[in-house]
Amino acid sequence: MSGDDAVIAVRGLRNAFGAQVVHDALDLDVRRGEILGVIGGSGAGKSVLLRSIVGLKNPDAGRVQFFGQDTTHLRADQRREIDRRFGLLFQDGALFSSLTVLENVEVPLLEYFDLPRNLVHDIALLKIALTGLPLDAAAKYPAQLSGGMRKRAGLARALALDPEILFLDEPTSGLDPVGAAAFDELISTLRNALNLTVFLVTHDLDSLYAICDRVAVLSGGRVAAEGPVNVVEHHSDPWIRACFQGPRARGARGPSPLHDSGVSRGNPS
Numbered sequence: 001m002s003g004d005d006a007v008i009a010v011r012g013l014r015n016a017f018g019a020q021v022v023h024d025a026l027d028l029d030v031r032r033g034e035i036l037g038v039i040g041g042s043g044a045g046k047s048v049l050l051r052s053i054v055g056l057k058n059p060d061a062g063r064v065q066f067f068g069q070d071t072t073h074l075r076a077d078q079r080r081e082i083d084r085r086f087g088l089l090f091q092d093g094a095l096f097s098s099l100t101v102l103e104n105v106e107v108p109l110l111e112y113f114d115l116p117r118n119l120v121h122d123i124a125l126l127k128i129a130l131t132g133l134p135l136d137a138a139a140k141y142p143a144q145l146s147g148g149m150r151k152r153a154g155l156a157r158a159l160a161l162d163p164e165i166l167f168l169d170e171p172t173s174g175l176d177p178v179g180a181a182a183f184d185e186l187i188s189t190l191r192n193a194l195n196l197t198v199f200l201v202t203h204d205l206d207s208l209y210a211i212c213d214r215v216a217v218l219s220g221g222r223v224a225a226e227g228p229v230n231v232v233e234h235h236s237d238p239w240i241r242a243c244f245q246g247p248r249a250r251g252a253r254g255p256s257p258l259h260d261s262g263v264s265r266g267n268p269s
């Protein structure tokens with residue numbers, strides 16, 4: 001049974017590609033209002049988990065509940081209603097290259113609502129402003145933006161429908177340390193301002209320490225550990241030990257009396 005505060009409950013999830021089993025009997029809860037960091041080695045199945053939860057991949061077994069509703073056998077109208085309640089940001093923003101930023105953000109609004117055109121325009125501009133992009137970015141095409149601006153544009157589109165849950169797949173990858181820290185701060189600010197729940201797939205230890213309430217570690221096809229990062233970092237799983245005891249983790253944790261030589265992007269010296 002999932003707790004009352006679980007907006008997503010994954011139970012007994014199995015995913016395999018041929019003989020390769022990626023997930024086996026995987027259970028995970030995402031709690032309302034939290035930022036959950038999902039980490040694991042390369043190929044551990046983080047993206048496949050995200051895709052299974054949002055309905056982009058049918059799991060081979062198990063079930064996913066959104067807001068208490070099993071998503072395994074939904075009618076098209078029920079699926080559409082669930083889809084409307086979350087936003088999704090892929091690594092590169094996944095913007096339509098032939099549309100401006102404004103037009104990209106308008107796409108979900110036009111698809112889901114029958115609103116006057118000028119209102120769609122104004123809502124899209126508001127979402128663009130929320131992500132900290134300058135307003136002149138609205139008229140630009142994705143190719144005219146920096147990587148960080150593209151991510152913000154993708155985030156504006158993910159926020160278009162006022163989602164309750166935001167799924168982010170490695171949002172800080174490819175950003176410089178200052179840009180990555182600013183993006184973390186943006187996510188945290190938006191979570192607080194918009195009462196979002198955030199499912200964050202990341203390799204970025206700085207993000208875990210800076211903004212995540214809990215961390216779930218994928219290893220061996222399951223969630224090998226979950227909890228606050230300062231608890232999970234002491235887990236005995238070999239990958240977790242290697243991850244959290246390496247020099248990058250020491251930097252991400254910031255200075256301490258025992259190890260104060262690390263420099264993280266959150267604590268530039």
Ligand SMILES: Nc1ncnc2c1ncn2[C@@H]1O[C@H](COP(=O)(O)OP(=O)(O)OP(=O)(O)O)[C@@H](O)[C@H]1O
Pocket residue numbers: 017022040041042043044045046047048049
């Ligand atoms: N469509 C697919 N067909 C075959 N194998 C796939 C497919 N999608 C994912 N896989 C395999 O599933 C495994 C998990 O992939 P996934 O992308 O979820 O890993 P990840 O944890 O997100 O890795 P990374 O951190 O490198 O992005 C990988 O071995 C990958 O090759």
